[in-house]
Amino acid sequence: MDDIGHTDRPEHEGISVRATRIQDVAKLADVSTATVSRALATPERVSPEARARVLEAIAKTGYVPNPAARTLRSQKTYMVLVVLPDLANTFFSKILRGIEETLFEAGYGMIISDLDGSPEKEAHFAAFTAAGRVDGAILLNGHLFGQSREGEGKPARITIPLVALCEGIPGADIPQIEIDNRAAASRMTQHLASLGHRSIAYVSGPAINILERERFQGYMDGLAASRLPFDPALVIPGDYTIESGTRAGQDIVARQDRPTAVFCTSDEMAIGLMRTLFSAGLRIPADISVAGFDDIEFAGVAEPALTTIRQPRRELGQAAASALIDLLQGRPSPKRIRLETELVIRDSVASR
Amino acid sequence: MDDIGHTDRPEHEGISVRATRIQDVAKLADVSTATVSRALATPERVSPEARARVLEAIAKTGYVPNPAARTLRSQKTYMVLVVLPDLANTFFSKILRGIEETLFEAGYGMIISDLDGSPEKEAHFAAFTAAGRVDGAILLNGHLFGQSREGEGKPARITIPLVALCEGIPGADIPQIEIDNRAAASRMTQHLASLGHRSIAYVSGPAINILERERFQGYMDGLAASRLPFDPALVIPGDYTIESGTRAGQDIVARQDRPTAVFCTSDEMAIGLMRTLFSAGLRIPADISVAGFDDIEFAGVAEPALTTIRQPRRELGQAAASALIDLLQGRPSPKRIRLETELVIRDSVASR
DNA sequence: TTGAAAGCGCTAACAG
DNA sequence: CTGTTAGCGCTTTCAA
Numbered sequence: 227m228d229d230i231g232h233t234d235r236p237e238h239e240g241i242s243v244r245a246t247r248i249q250d251v252a253k254l255a256d257v258s259t260a261t262v263s264r265a266l267a268t269p270e271r272v273s274p275e276a277r278a279r280v281l282e283a284i285a286k287t288g289y290v291p292n293p294a295a296r297t298l299r300s301q302k303t304y305m306v307l308v309v310l311p312d313l314a315n316t317f318f319s320k321i322l323r324g325i326e327e328t329l330f331e332a333g334y335g336m337i338i339s340d341l342d343g344s345p346e347k348e349a350h351f352a353a354f355t356a357a358g359r360v361d362g363a364i365l366l367n368g369h370l371f372g373q374s375r376e377g378e379g380k381p382a383r384i385t386i387p388l389v390a391l392c393e394g395i396p397g398a399d400i401p402q403i404e405i406d407n408r409a410a411a412s413r414m415t416q417h418l419a420s421l422g423h424r425s426i427a428y429v430s431g432p433a434i435n436i437l438e439r440e441r442f443q444g445y446m447d448g449l450a451a452s453r454l455p456f457d458p459a460l461v462i463p464g465d466y467t468i469e470s471g472t473r474a475g476q477d478i479v480a481r482q483d484r485p486t487a488v489f490c491t492s493d494e495m496a497i498g499l500m501r502t503l504f505s506a507g508l509r510i511p512a513d514i515s516v517a518g519f520d521d522i523e524f525a526g527v528a529e530p531a532l533t534t535i536r537q538p539r540r541e542l543g544q545a546a547a548s549a550l551i552d553l554l555q556g557r558p559s560p561k562r563i564r565l566e567t568e569l570v571i572r573d574s575v576a577s578r
Numbered sequence: 579m580d581d582i583g584h585t586d587r588p589e590h591e592g593i594s595v596r597a598t599r600i601q602d603v604a605k606l607a608d609v610s611t612a613t614v615s616r617a618l619a620t621p622e623r624v625s626p627e628a629r630a631r632v633l634e635a636i637a638k639t640g641y642v643p644n645p646a647a648r649t650l651r652s653q654k655t656y657m658v659l660v661v662l663p664d665l666a667n668t669f670f671s672k673i674l675r676g677i678e679e680t681l682f683e684a685g686y687g688m689i690i691s692d693l694d695g696s697p698e699k700e701a702h703f704a705a706f707t708a709a710g711r712v713d714g715a716i717l718l719n720g721h722l723f724g725q726s727r728e729g730e731g732k733p734a735r736i737t738i739p740l741v742a743l744c745e746g747i748p749g750a751d752i753p754q755i756e757i758d759n760r761a762a763a764s765r766m767t768q769h770l771a772s773l774g775h776r777s778i779a780y781v782s783g784p785a786i787n788i789l790e791r792e793r794f795q796g797y798m799d800g801l802a803a804s805r806l807p808f809d810p811a812l813v814i815p816g817d818y819t820i821e822s823g824t825r826a827g828q829d830i831v832a833r834q835d836r837p838t839a840v841f842c843t844s845d846e847m848a849i850g851l852m853r854t855l856f857s858a859g860l861r862i863p864a865d866i867s868v869a870g871f872d873d874i875e876f877a878g879v880a881e882p883a884l885t886t887i888r889q890p891r892r893e894l895g896q897a898a899a900s901a902l903i904d905l906l907q908g909r910p911s912p913k914r915i916r917l918e919t920e921l922v923i924r925d926s927v928a929s930r
Numbered sequence: 931t932t933g934a935a936a937g938c939g940c941t942a943a944c945a946g
Numbered sequence: 947c948t949g950t951t952a953g954c955g956c957t958t959t960c961a962a
Contacts, residue, residue, distance in 0.1 A: 615942090
């Protein structure tokens, strides 16, 4: 049936093709398999001599424990699921690095789930999680797993530890790791106002999005703190993508009475918007200032270089992973962690 | 010890907290566990009645097979490892989608390994692979796993099916999925030449890189086909990153005798380079033309929009996954697949 | 501190 | 077509 199967025992040049098992190590070290297991998991409960012999045997054989067997017995997978809305968004890559680093140090592996806006994918990963392939999950998508798929069967209940990262999940009683979106947006708005801008447009994220709601609050706060009136006409809808930025640019170009500054709530939108303004013959920042949010890689090489809000992406990932590990190991975990952002001043904003 | 552990049996509101096992389904369907297993794996070998009862019982209980037990018994993980040099590079995200799609349809999951230029990470994933956590791997990093870590112990031999994607691995007898880098680079070079450019600079990738060698050959081919002489001074070293593009730009700005066109072998470099040229007061494409390679998302919204080579990223991913699945299921797999690229003409290149 | 022994939940070999 | 049975390799009581 399986015609690529290799024969099991034969030794080629002294190297057995079959993987070393715990028994082989035990035999070589002249101890029981239980002792080998303990030498690895709880070395302090094994005599130094036995431990040394086991370690030597492991080194000699290149033994690596079989994870399936370990998982089956201990009911722990040492795997964590990371759920994100869109892997293509460069914003996530550094966060993933931070997560992976911290997880790795604690002996956990990471499985990435790119939802890609597909409900089936979400159902799939919910089932995956329910099947016990992971010990916990970090959610970057702003909501919990969908519960069941079109009523067939019981919803597989998810009972593993969860952590929400970046997009808080209101109502869910799990640790939330995030930045203070409201304060950051307020700060940028005030920065623009302090430079003399009195007509500051706001390009939003998707209306349902929690980040959007917080950043919009911040925009309002900033306006108020700068004693600027709120003008609904200056709020332009977007969804964080390049394309929506391009569309917002068209909207602005078409206006008689243009704002002097535009605060885009993502760098992607700012870059798309700048392109449209530029094509229409507007000079940035001479004619109009543009600010972004996130500080992705391309923000610094955009033309002009983008003034934006930097999120501590790696640290966000690390903090989320740490919180999850705490939970996984039965330690208490902080309910909410807020990391600081930074206002990065470049060339796309000028004073008026 | 584990103070977050839940009690095992108690039923809350009729729902058992403990996961359903194959035994529960068997009992409910009034068949043996073997029949349940067969109804799932080889339905044609089970009578329609038995199958119906099993399916019903599964629906009723929400049974999901325990993957650890399945793996332990069958020695198959239904997991594939994808090794990439840098997850932050936007070039890879669509490829990953293509891989994931195809894998998913065939019932395989995907684990991503971001090497991030770290040899330890590589050793870690080599061990991971050797430990039998995955059935096969797709390598996007241009080489096989490092063999052992500083001589301690035997090198864990990797014997699972592998596929090389994008960066071919010379000498390795595994399927290679790639584009024709040489032809694509030649085409771009000839495109520039056909527009009247006679001094075409080439910003390279890392010298050791196989892609670089192929693209450089293509550049030479294109020059020859256009009856243009090769001038070593026009080859500027790069490493595909934004920063190296910026540096290449400085090099060009500093020259007395500037090329009229620059062919960058990655879009990142082209974007970094354009920024430097722009800052130095050069107009693109009026003063100097710039071309890229890859067609990443930002190429279309760069200022000016970048003329480049589009790679069929999703299809590349799909083809690699298909080839690996063939191998995994004992079918013959094509040794080499080359997908077509496309010349995308935008605004960063003008005729001379 | 150590070993013996009992499974974790599943699939595959072997009968029937 | 179906059931019985024997493990896959490990961790974890339990007893010494």
